Amino acid sequence: MVKVYWDKGHGGTDPGAVGNGLQEKVLTRKIVEYAMAFLDAHYIVEQRCSRSGDESKTLKQRTDDANSWGANLLVSVHINSAASASANGFESHIYPNAGVATVSFQNMLHAEIMQVMRAFGVTNDRGKKQSNFHMLRESKMVACLTENLFIVNAYDANRLKQEEFLKAVGEAHARCVLKFLGLAGKPVPQPVPTPQSVPQPANATRRVKIIDVSSAAILMDKPDRINGANIGTIPKGAIVDMVVPVAGFNNGNTGYYKVVYNGKTGYINAKFGQEV
Ligand SMILES: [Zn+2]
The missing domain is CATH 3.40.630.40 (Zn-dependent exopeptidases)
Structure with missing residues (x-):
């Protein structure tokens, strides 16, 4: 050198x-x-x-x-x-x-x-x-x-x-x-490549499929499986629009999905939904 x-x-x-x-x-x-x-x-x-x-x-x-x-x-x-x-x-x-x-x-x-x-x-x-x-x-x-x-x-x-x-x-x-x-320049550090993100439409709708229930998941008026009221049921295998996952109450780390089913907005126990 x-x-x-x-x-x-x-x-x-x-x-x-x-x-x-x-x-x-x-x-x-x-x-x-x-x-x-x-x-x-x-x-x-x-x-x-x-x-x-x-x-x-x-x-x-x-x-x-x-x-x-x-x-x-x-x-x-x-x-x-x-x-x-x-x-x-x-x-x-x-x-x-x-x-x-x-x-x-x-x-x-x-x-x-x-x-x-x-x-x-x-x-x-x-x-x-x-x-x-x-x-x-x-x-x-x-x-x-x-x-x-x-x-x-x-x-x-x-x-x-x-x-x-x-x-x-x-x-x-x-x-x-x-x-x-005639000194050579140091190599310019290259930015670490970021993982290619899958392009998503701006308002992509998230969906969950009802799984792991015997016949239907209960739709509740609030994210609380103890105190929430039953406002409907969603049959096993149905795919519904999901608004957002929430922590809610009385369900530990599992939480809830806020979903829309048949025009009704409510919450299901997240262990009965799988994002698809
Ligand atoms: Zn001097």
């Missing part, structure tokens, strides 16, 4: 960039978790990330982990910072002179993320860069690092404070990964 390694930038004792009440390590974790959840829900892929919670991991531990696991692709997610609070926008990085596959992945990822960010009012595309970063240099697979806006910039930080922005950016990363790797 195809393996994708997600690096949640920083973590633990290293908060990464801080500013405007935000910490980079918190944001990178959220973005990656949105990306992983998106792929996990819909695609056949194996995913691993550099930290599940807020652990401290060195850069070497991260690339060693990705390399020994045999990842096919590595995505390292970061938030940018600068001395000047006016710095803003999005940029992506690959290792200098990386292969064509890496360049192609950066092109796709960069375009996908910028498109989503534009929808949130981010206009500054700082470009596709080549950088001698540890995560890109020491990883053996196609790798790209994203710097998702500037934490020190008030306008950028206002976007980073929106959960829906982090989700959209995470899912943009995920969509690009699935396109680049």
Whole structure:
């Protein structure tokens, strides 16, 4: 199965960039978790990330982990910072002179993320860069690092404070990964087939046949074999229209059928009727 390694930038004792009440390590974790959840829900892929919670991991531990696991692709997610609070926008990085596959992945990822960010009012595309970063240099697979806006910039930080922005950016990363790797979709669960029901006319009449009596069943004025009055008899073998089965009184679990016989509506002991 195809393996994708997600690096949640920083973590633990290293908060990464801080500013405007935000910490980079918190944001990178959220973005990656949105990306992983998106792929996990819909695609056949194996995913691993550099930290599940807020652990401290060195850069070497991260690339060693990705390399020994045999990842096919590595995505390292970061938030940018600068001395000047006016710095803003999005940029992506690959290792200098990386292969064509890496360049192609950066092109796709960069375009996908910028498109989503534009929808949130981010206009500054700082470009596709080549950088001698540890995560890109020491990883053996196609790798790209994203710097998702500037934490020190008030306008950028206002976007980073929106959960829906982090989700959209995470899912943009995920969509690009699935396109680049050509991931297959998970089979859509098929609904359990329901038993074929026999089509019935809307007002189908139910009928019961009189059985298990010596000659006739007694038709009663109420569903109560002790207190009901006899209003007629229905001969054995007759088939009559049945209105509804009722529990009634004094007949335990057996109950009664409300039936119509010769224009009279009454009740018979259900043990003398068989629905036909
Ligand atoms: Zn960072």
